[in-house]
Amino acid sequence: MAETNIIEKSQFAIKDIFAQLIVGNLPFAIWRMPSTESFNCVISTNEEPNWQKIDLEELGAGFAFAPFNYSEANQSLFIQGDIAFNFKSLEESLDQTIEDKLSNFFDLEKAVSSQSKVNLKVHSASVPAEKASFLENVKKGITAINDGFFDKVVLSREKKIERPDNFSPINHFANLSKKHSSAFCSLTYLPWENEIWIGATPESLVQQDAEGIFRTMALAGTQASVDSAGNNIETADALWRQKEIEEQAFVSRYIINCLKRIRVREFVEIGPKTINAGNLLHLQTTFKIDTKAIEFPQLGSVMLELLHPTSAVCGMPREAAQAFIKKNETYNRSFYSGFLGPVNIENNTHLFVNLRTLKASPEHISFYAGCGITGDSEPEKEWNETEMKLKTVMA
Template sequence: MEATNTLINASKELVISSLLVNALRNNAAIAIWRKPGSSTVEAITDKDQEGYIGQLKDLDRLPPGFMIHPFISSQLHPPLYIKATNYFSFNLNEEATDASQIGELPYIGEGKAAELAVEIRKFIHNSQPKATVTTTTKSNFIETVNKAIEAINSGELFKVVPAKVKSIELPNNFDLASVFLNLCKAYPNAFINCFYSEKTGLWIGASPETLIKTKGDKFFTMALAGTQKAKGENPLKNAAWTQKEIEEQALVSRYIVDCFKKIRLREYSEIGPKTTVAGDLLHLKSEFLVDMKSTNFPQLGSVMLELLHPTSAICGMPKEKAMEFLHSEETFDRSYFAGFIGPVNMNEETSLYVNLRCAKLDNKETLLFAGAGITEDSVPEKEWEETELKCNIIGQFIQPKK
């Protein structure tokens, strides 16, 4: 991961656009991200588009890179690992960007930022979708929710999380770099990301949910569920949770605890549940921490990754029955939505996030994905409204209101 001083005092839009254009021109895979609570934008590129995934149980042995894992692995949507052959980073808080901290970028004059944005947009417009995606109608989604409630009332399921896909037009003035930076500003506590490879296509997102995080001897995961719109000047104080939302979040927490029990891990700390802000939405969150050294469990990250995915927050409980329900009822392939993404073994830290609040930039349209946790107390109309709110997390930046 070498960096050279090749671009000085460039705008942040120009740096991000340059990274993207160079990757696209050279047929290289690229990932750009900013971690929750961080002011550092990081990026890696690699011309080896085949990637390297190995086994999830070998997570600790992977070279530094960025993992892109689908909801369900398939020939059409395989896992991909972008190795950190070239590494770049810069600080969002600095007025000017000094490329001594960025990496190998050709010098491009400041006036070229708009031209690069156009080149990226043309690339998206000329990309050929790998498969036809059927968008979800309101009537079909509500019908699926009603079927889910019936399955729960019959005792077949405790919870299930059906999803939908929504299509919006990609505007003629779309600027991917500006959208990325606007997401960083709007959602400081989300994992802001953008990645591209020939196999995955081009995605952008702002995920609120950590799947696993390991740093040194510390392991971290979270249970995030329950959704309501943030209201008032102090939305955390104004939050009032219904029994449905409390139970939905409790199911996710119990799922994590059950995973700990499977590996006979009893020494962990649980914090929460407490209300957390994710953009314009509120969620209930519990955090789980483990000292891997004191528990003598150095491979806990790899083991829990295999056990957790897909979590009950994106699938349901019991997992096998919920997966069968989703397979029979959902009319589209989730692809990399509800999979997991993030940097692995970068600066001695691994941070993987559930790929939520995301969009695929597909030819002349943008595909937005969202799911809703269904329990026996769900109201179908409200679940549809929740998915609309979740789609808008990204949609409002791609297609701003006039």
């Protein structure tokens, strides 16, 4: 910063700096871990896309952002942590450390002011054709299940609206982070695509900490966390239909089968139990493995390839369900239902399934939601489930 034009740091909130990074075409990711208050950020000084296989033992510190079809090419975007820092709030002022790290890349005088909150719900009316197409796909999925092609398939939809003139990605991310304290909240900027992805996902895919403890989860089954009168439903009082119980069991069995394939038998299984995530209730089973005790330090990378896409976002058996999705879904999922998260940040890696997410481009905003289809599915209820999920990111 030029010495002749000194600006008080108190004039600039952290979120103003991220607005300027978007203008400056530097790829970056901001995130807040579940049930925490502080934020983390990595910025790459390389404006070009960096596609990598996510090998946790080989990669440096950064942020992984993988598409749904990662399993086909073993390629994920990786935002290298050339610049990394953490902060307590998007509203806090710059401190000297952050200012020093960023000063070589843009002039703080040009920081873009944040814009007002936009309520996207008023723009979200569903068109009849969109619903008819989704219901038809659900019916096809149920028929394929009854004919024995697969046991479960996860079908999704894209809701696209015109981008409001005063939509602020940074403010929307801030609002989601406040609203969904138990979710992994993130904003990822891809300058070469001119896209910003924002989400609040409840589902952990792969976690491995500095002590070598590996964790994953089976998360499936969805219902509203409030009843018809608007009263909160306590997790202990949640009632689950056979369809949701079966759907969650599919995901749990899939994880156990993956562990069996690599001959890992020493794991702790907890659940299923009801959790509240993203203002929705889900069934969750967690799995924990001490990789040092079983002398398998590569477990995180191996399980990542085996697990993704899980039966919670694809189906079971995976290959047949994935083929059905490609044939029948009328849009490209891109990074929706892929995975994302910090890699080797302070020797910790935590990757999440990219659910409850939106994509903002200059002209449009796309929202994504899906649901697990089994033989007991009812098309209208599946549509309603996607509507509930869409509301979690339309803050």
